[in-house]
Amino acid sequence: MIRDIQKIEDDISVIKRIIETVLCNDPDIIEALDNRELDSNQPEEYMYTNIYPFIRIPGTQDVSMNFICFSVDDLQEETRNDIIKQQYIQFAVFVHKDLVKTNYGVARHDMISFLIRDLFNRSHIFGHELKLVSNREGTTDTDYCTRTLRFQLTTLEVAQDGLFDNRYERFSLNSHSREIIRENVRS
Numbered sequence: 001m002i003r004d005i006q007k008i009e010d011d012i013s014v015i016k017r018i019i020e021t022v023l024c025n026d027p028d029i030i031e032a033l034d035n036r037e038l039d040s041n042q043p044e045e046y047m048y049t050n051i052y053p054f055i056r057i058p059g060t061q062d063v064s065m066n067f068i069c070f071s072v073d074d075l076q077e078e079t080r081n082d083i084i085k086q087q088y089i090q091f092a093v094f095v096h097k098d099l100v101k102t103n104y105g106v107a108r109h110d111m112i113s114f115l116i117r118d119l120f121n122r123s124h125i126f127g128h129e130l131k132l133v134s135n136r137e138g139t140t141d142t143d144y145c146t147r148t149l150r151f152q153l154t155t156l157e158v159a160q161d162g163l164f165d166n167r168y169e170r171f172s173l174n175s176h177s178r179e180i181i182r183e184n185v186r187s
Contacts, residue, residue: 011155012072015089015126016053019070022119023051029119032112033066034099055092058144064096066108068116087153089130091116094144109137113147120151128155 023029024043031040033050047053052069068091075086093116095109102108113135121132134150 011087012074015072015087015153016070018125019072019089020047020051020053022125023068023116026115026119028115029068029112032102032108032115033068034108035065037063055090057140058094058096064098066096066099066112067094068092068112069094083157085155085157087155088133089120089151089153091149091151093147093149094140095146097143097145100145107145109145109147113149116149126153126155128153 024046027040030043030046033046035046035050038045038049050065050067052067053071055069055071056067058065058067070089070091073088073090075088091113093109093112095107095112100107100109102111104111106114117132117135120130123130130151130153132149133152134148136148138146138148140146
């Protein structure tokens with residue numbers, strides 16, 4: 001590939017890496033996921049087993065499991081402001097019906113969603129305040145209880161070299177003009 005994929009600085013990818021780190025390094029999250037097959041001292045093993053950086057609907061399985069899935073979306077509202085954008089971070093918690101009951105007197109999907117709220121609501125971990133805007137309970141079928149949390153993040157649109165254009169747009173009538181502007185921005 002031409003691009004260095006290992007060093008993606010896309011804000012969505014950066015946010016997802018931060019979320020992965022926060023979830024995997026929280027001992028209460030790891031305990032609440034209740035995966036007895038994994039070593040809780042190796043929390044990175046939970047990625048792509050119980051924690052997914054995309055929304056995944058569990059299928060029929062031989063083993064009952066619990067999941068935290070998350071996504072990051074940009075919402076491009078019709079505004080006159082090209083500097084500020086809205087992002088939504090969604091967490092979907094799936095708890096198998098056989099694992100809903102906990103020793104804490106709280107249903108597991110509610111407990112996990114509390115832990116997620118505790119970690120992220122009103123946090124500035126992404127540089128701006130993250131605010132919970134929705135917290136809904138549901139089911140997928142007869143096997144999973146769910147809770148979906150949606151957080152809103154109002155952030156700045158990221159400019160490339162001080163310009164809002166596509167850095168790979170090489171063949172346009174304005175490419176020479178853009179190069180002159182970029183040189184002036186850098187100096």
